[in-house]
Amino acid sequence: MGFLRRLVDKAKIKSPWVFHFNSGGCNGCDIEIIAALMPRLDLERFGVKLVGSPRHADIMLCTGPVTEQIKPRLQRIYEQMAEPKYVVAIGSCACSGGVFRGAYNVLGGVDQAIPVTAYVPGCPPKPSAIMHGAYQLLQVLAEIMGVSPKELAPEFEEPPAPTVDTTETGAEVAQT
Numbered sequence: 001m002g003f004l005r006r007l008v009d010k011a012k013i014k015s016p017w018v019f020h021f022n023s024g025g026c027n028g029c030d031i032e033i034i035a036a037l038m039p040r041l042d043l044e045r046f047g048v049k050l051v052g053s054p055r056h057a058d059i060m061l062c063t064g065p066v067t068e069q070i071k072p073r074l075q076r077i078y079e080q081m082a083e084p085k086y087v088v089a090i091g092s093c094a095c096s097g098g099v100f101r102g103a104y105n106v107l108g109g110v111d112q113a114i115p116v117t118a119y120v121p122g123c124p125p126k127p128s129a130i131m132h133g134a135y136q137l138l139q140v141l142a143e144i145m146g147v148s149p150k151e152l153a154p155e156f157e158e159p160p161a162p163t164v165d166t167t168e169t170g171a172e173v174a175q176t
């Protein structure tokens, strides 16, 4: 049983399946999540797989603020996920309500409705920030489960932090 438990834990770290839920944001964060999954940054190299049902997911990526209207729906979707389950709030809206904070009917961030494991702030956060958040979350999960991510995949290295380059026009360009 101990061996099987450890095998399942290793599998969860090596291939976390994620479900994406927008509770009412502007879609800016959603586009950045897609960019993180695309081949340039390739979040899938960590085994991350986007799935269409919360019943298949280990991690829920949440974007947007939580309103009175969406709260019970978000809670119902969270309840459909199997244990152990984790939630990542992506973007300022999901972290705290962001630009919608204080608006009528807005409760605040995702943690006003369900437990949140990790926060990735920004409006919207860069794909590299989402990568960094995912890496940090996997490290925490590995620590909880007593598994070393590097033991599982030697190429499992922390994504480089984005640098900023000032071009001749003075515009700032993120190098990811």
Ligand code: SF4
Binding pocket: 025, 026, 027, 028, 029, 030, 063, 064, 090, 091, 092, 093, 094, 098, 099, 122, 123, 124, 125
């Ligand atoms: S954090 Fe910014 S980009 Fe993301 S949903 Fe809110 S307003 Fe849109």
